[in-house]
Every structure is written in C-alpha cells, then in structure tokens.
Amino acid sequence: MTRLLTVLARTLLAAWLLAFAGHALAIDSQKAFEDPALQARYEHINRELRCLVCQNQTIADSNATLAQDLRREVKEMIAAGKSDDEIREFMIARYGDFVLYRPRLTATNFLLWAAPVLLLLIGSFIGIRYIRRQAAEVDTDSPEAGQS
Amino acid sequence: MNNWLKFALPFALFAALGVFLFVGLQRDPSYVPSPLIGKPAPEFTLPSLQDAAYTVSTNDLRGRPWVLNLWGTWCGGCRQEHDTLIAIARSNVVPMIGLNWKDDNVAAQEWLRALGNPYSAVAEDAEGRAAIDWGVYGAPETFLIGPDGTVLFKHIAPMTMEVWTKEFLPRIRAAQAGAPASQG
Numbered sequence: 001m002t003r004l005l006t007v008l009a010r011t012l013l014a015a016w017l018l019a020f021a022g023h024a025l026a027i028d029s030q031k032a033f034e035d036p037a038l039q040a041r042y043e044h045i046n047r048e049l050r051c052l053v054c055q056n057q058t059i060a061d062s063n064a065t066l067a068q069d070l071r072r073e074v075k076e077m078i079a080a081g082k083s084d085d086e087i088r089e090f091m092i093a094r095y096g097d098f099v100l101y102r103p104r105l106t107a108t109n110f111l112l113w114a115a116p117v118l119l120l121l122i123g124s125f126i127g128i129r130y131i132r133r134q135a136a137e138v139d140t141d142s143p144e145a146g147q148s
Numbered sequence: 149m150n151n152w153l154k155f156a157l158p159f160a161l162f163a164a165l166g167v168f169l170f171v172g173l174q175r176d177p178s179y180v181p182s183p184l185i186g187k188p189a190p191e192f193t194l195p196s197l198q199d200a201a202y203t204v205s206t207n208d209l210r211g212r213p214w215v216l217n218l219w220g221t222w223c224g225g226c227r228q229e230h231d232t233l234i235a236i237a238r239s240n241v242v243p244m245i246g247l248n249w250k251d252d253n254v255a256a257q258e259w260l261r262a263l264g265n266p267y268s269a270v271a272e273d274a275e276g277r278a279a280i281d282w283g284v285y286g287a288p289e290t291f292l293i294g295p296d297g298t299v300l301f302k303h304i305a306p307m308t309m310e311v312w313t314k315e316f317l318p319r320i321r322a323a324q325a326g327a328p329a330s331q332g
Contacts, residue, residue, distance in 0.1 A: 052180060052285030065250060066285055069276045094283035096183040 032075045045074050045087055048101050058101060182283055184299045189216075189291070190281035194271035197248050197256055204245065204271035209293070213300070213323040215244045215316070216291040217267070217307070218279060220251040221259045223287040229306035230263050236312055237266035242320055246270035249279050249287055292316055294323045 033039040046060035051067040059067040059074075070091070077087045091099045097106065105113050184190075193205040217233060219226040237244055246267035248256050253272065260270070273279055282291065292301040300319050303311055 055178060065276070066280075069250075069280060073277075073280060093183065094280060095285070096181060096283070098180050 028071070032071075033078070038078055041084065042075060042078055045078075045084060046071055048088075049074070049091055050095075050099050050101055052095055052099065179304065180285060182299070182302045184283055184291075185302060187299060189293045189297050189299050190278070192247075192271065192273070192278040192281065194247075194273055194278060197246070197253065197260075197270035197272045200272075204269045206293075206297075209243065209245070210295070210297055212295050213242050213320050214293050215242050216247055216282070216293060217244055218247045218249050218282070218284055218287050218289045218291075220249045220287050221255045222251065223249075225306040226288045227263075229288055229308070230266070232307050232309055232312070233266035234264045235309070236307070241317070243268040247278060247282075248272050249284065250274065250276045290316075292319055295326075 031039055032042045043060060047058050049059045049070065051057045051059045051062040051064055053064040053066050054062050059070045074087055077090065088100065097103060103109060189206060191206045193203050196202040196204050233244065244267050248270055250273065286304065288306055290303045290307050291299055294300045300323065301315055303315060
C-alpha cells in the first residue's frame with residue numbers, strides 16, 4: 001500500500017514538473033518584459049489566444065508569422081497599460097470568438113453550455129419515472145414476484 | 149402506441165444526429181467567420197508600394213463600393229488568383245485596392261511588372277498591422293466594402309470568376325443602387 005502511494009506521488013511530481021517545464025519553454029527567444037508580473041500576464045494572455053493559421057496551437061506555442069505579430073500586439077498593449085479584458089476584446093473584434101481558447105458564454109452557444117445540465121435533468125426525470133413505475137408494479141404483483 | 153414510440157424515438161434521434169454530423173462534414177473547419185461583416189471597415193493610411201512618398205488611405209475611398217485584396221509574393225494562392233484579378237480589373241466595376249502583406253518591396257513590385265497590375269493602388273503593410281485590424285489570417289483574402297464604409301463581404305481563398313459573379317457582383321449592384329446620391 002505504501003509502495004503504491006510512493007509510486008503515485010512520484011508520478012504526480014513528474015507530471016507537475018513536466019507541466020512546469022512546458023510553461024518555462026516559451027517560444028520567444030527573449031523575454032518580452034523585465035518585470036516578472038508583466039511577463040506572467042503576457043505569457044498568460046498568449047496561452048489563451050488561438051493562432052488562426054495553425055488552429056490547434058495558441059499564439060504562445062506557434063512561430064507562424066501571424067502568431068509573432070499577434071504576440072507583438074499583446075506586448076505593446078500590455079506596455080500601453082491595457083487590461084487583459086481590453087486585449088481580449090481587441091482580438092475578438094478582429095477574429096471573432098474563435099480566437100479564444102476558453103469560449104465565452106454567448107447567445108449562440110448557450111445551448112451547448114446548458115446541454116450537460118439539461119441532459120442530466122431529462123435523464124433523471126426518465127430514470128425517476130422508470131423506477132417509480134417499477135416500484136408500483138412490484139407493489140401490485142403477487143407475493144412470489146416480490147421475493148425474487 | 150407506446151411500443152411504436154419505443155422504436156421510432158431512438159430512430160428519429162439517431163437520424164437527427166446523423167443529419168447534424170453529415171452537415172458538419174461538409175463544413176471547412178479552417179474557415180473562420182469574420183466578425184467584421186456589417187461593421188465599419190478598419191481604417192488604414194499606408195505608404196504606396198510603388199512610391200513611399202504617396203499614401204494609400206481608406207478615407208479616399210468613401211462614397212463608392214470598393215474591393216480590398218490582400219496578397220504577398222510569398223503566397224501561392226495569390227499567384228493562382230492573379231489572372232482572375234486582372235480579368236476583374238479589366239471589367240472596371242469597382243476600384244480594387246491591394247494590401248501587400250509582410251512582403252519584400254522589390255519582389256512585390258517585380259511581381260506586378262511581370263504578371264500585370266490589377267490594382268488601382270497598392271498599400272504596403274510591411275509590419276502586418278493593418279492586416280491584423282482587418283482580421284486577416286491567411287492570404288489571399290478579398291473584402292468588399294460598401295459606399296458607407298461598411299464591410300459587406302469577405303472571401304477567404306483564391307478569387308475565382310464564379311465567386312466574383314455569384315457573391316461580389318450582386319452585392320456591388322445592390323450597394324450602387326442603394327447609394328446613388330453619395331457617388332463621387
């Protein structure tokens with residue numbers, strides 16, 4: 001049991017280190033900002049914006065020219081004192097919601113967001129009705145059927 | 149009636165799912181719809197490709213429909229559509245403005261000399277800033293802008309005569325009919 005726990009802890013540690021290493025490996029050869037807080041914001045925003053050319057990468061991962069240009073825009077907007085939301089709005093105005101890796105809740109995709117809850121509700125409704133009906137059937141059955 | 153429903157309901161659900169998936173297969177996943185359609189066209193004032201002493205500005209184009217074509221000598225699709233652009237320019241329906249995106253100035257001028265120049269004017273976007281304002285993500289892209297300065301249509305991929313006649317011309321006609329007073 002303790003051996004299993006040790007293995008588990010080691011695996012988790014390795015996974016954590018790997019994830020951390022991924023963050024340290026930014027694609028820019030130089031830091032965009034000296035200030036670590038600004039650099040952290042810069043990297044965080046880049047990781048949330050889609051590279052439109054290479055669509056399954058963020059602009060933090062891609063070295064496509066457009067991704068480089070978009071990183072430059074992000075850098076300049078941070079330097080100009082724009083908030084994270086303002087930078088996101090800038091990108092959405094030009095490239096639409098698709099540019100966001102974490103989609104917002106909008107009128108168009110509301111059903112998609114609500115679907116899990118709706119399906120759960122419908123499923124529970126059907127399930128409860130089924131169980132109730134079964135229970136009712138057992139009640140009215142002969143004693144033998146109730147024992148099985 | 150209940151038995152019939154037990155058979156029909158899953159079947160109907162499966163058919164509906166199939167229709168959705170089939171429609172999904174026909175769609176191009178790399179196509180990104182532009183949020184610019186129906187919105188004011190982003191403005192730019194950039195140096196002219198042929199002579200940096202002159203500028204090309206979106207402000208000069210108000211009052212009539214015009215076309216913006218984004219290209220670069222590094223772009224294969226641009227070479228592919230070039231002859232179509234020349235044919236469209238010859239029909240002389242609307243001014244076509246070129247936006248030369250992150251290109252080598254000398255190579256771009258040579259390209260126009262060798263292949264012909266379909267553009268009324270070419271703006272040089274060396275840093276790619278105007279392209280970002282227009283939400284461009286891959287050349288070639290062609291926009292149609294109305295007389296009031298709103299973006300009416302965007303075509304991503306090389307221009308073809310079919311797209312021009314089906315998508316652009318009707319919108320140009322409508323725009324010209326809708327705003328005859330603001331001509332000039």
